[in-house]
Amino acid sequence: MLTQLCILLLLLLPSGILLTRHLKNHHHPRTRRKTAVVLVLGDIGRSPRMMYHAQSLVRSGFKVWLVGYSGTPPLSSLQSSPDVSIHYIPPPPDFLNTIRLPFLVGGPAKVIFQVIGMLKILLRYPTALGAEFLLVQNPPAIPTLLLAQVISFVRGSKLVIDWHNTGYSILALKLGNGHLLVKLARWFEKTFGRTAYAHLFVTDAMQITLSKNWELHWTPDEDFTVLVSALDEYQRLLTSPPPSANHPGALPALLVLVSGKGGPLLSSFLSTVSAREKTHQWPDITVRTTWLAMSDYPVFLGSADLGETLQGFPHAPKLQMLRDYFAPSDGRDGRDGRRQAWSSWDEQWVRVVGPVLSKKDQ
Helix, strand or coil, X not given: CHHHHHHHHHHHHHHHHHHHHHHHHHCCCCEEEEEEEEEEEEEHHHCHHHHHHHHHHHXXXXXXXXXXXXXXXXXXXXXXXXXXXXXXXXXXXXXXXXXXXXXXXXXXXXXHHHHHHHHHHHHHCCCCCEEEEEEEEXXXXXXXXHHHHHHHHHHCCEEEEEECCCXXXXXXXXXXXXXXXXXXXXXXXHHHHCCCCEEEECEHHHHHHHHHCCCCCCCCXXXXXXXXHHHHHHHHHHHCCCCCCCCCCCCCCEXXXXXXXXXXXXXXXXXXXXXXXXXXXXXCEEEEEECCCHHHHHHHHHCCCCCCCCCCCCCCECCXXXXXXXXXXXXXXXXXXXXXXXXXXXXXXXXXXXXXXXXXXX
16 A cells, blocks of 8 residues: 555656646546546456446346456346446566565565556456446556546546445555545545545445545444444353343354455454463353355355344445445345345336436536
């Protein structure tokens, strides 16, 4: 993150500003109706929200170009759809990984190769006329927002940003709010993020704060303390059941599986779990973490007796996270969960995003 910020500010920012100003005044490209580029600055298969955006766009009659990094296979429905074209951003050359280069040399070099790879794809596809919409998710803000602005001007696309969080606030967790790089990152994100054609927000709180003064009421990560406290209380009830319990075995032992890559607080949570296990404080509770392919999530959640999300949403969501819509299935095979998940997402997408994309320019 720090390397990306430094190299982009030094090399790309001045040219990006000059280019966008020039294009605003002298460039008026035509676009192809009902087409969209969905840009994922990460593993496409591990970006469920963006894959679901692509799928909803197809269901709404759009031709979609899905651009991102390879790794986990995307949804099979996207791979087989004739209306979806998937393009993978090439990784940096192998020699950057095999040769020991100083960090200040190797890091920026990788970023430059990544930016070039993205530009080659985004400036080429779709061929001929540009896409009507360019949809990106934030964060990461660097270099996504600058590249998205440049591409949207060059190709005439309408930029739509799906705000999950702010990148500068994540950087502030490591460096502190007063750090110079955090201030630069905040300026970068505000400058290149606020002039999009449309914005989508995960929560009402994010919409209000970003719209008014660009100050986000942000929770740094999933609140694992709530889960730990709940498990402590559950174990206490198992060990010393209240008089009203029918018998000591009224509550079952627990297997708790925490999915996802996690954030800054995950390591602390795992240390707490390890301490509980070593001191035998949770004799009837087992906690493990796992990462699953997108196609396995419905089966995973459909096999659970209880599902819970730890993502903090201060207010009712505008377009909530995909995983919050999965529901356990009676058949334990995940198929009902997948149908309920898609139905919930699709209903909200049609209601929230559909009017934005069909809105005529003023």
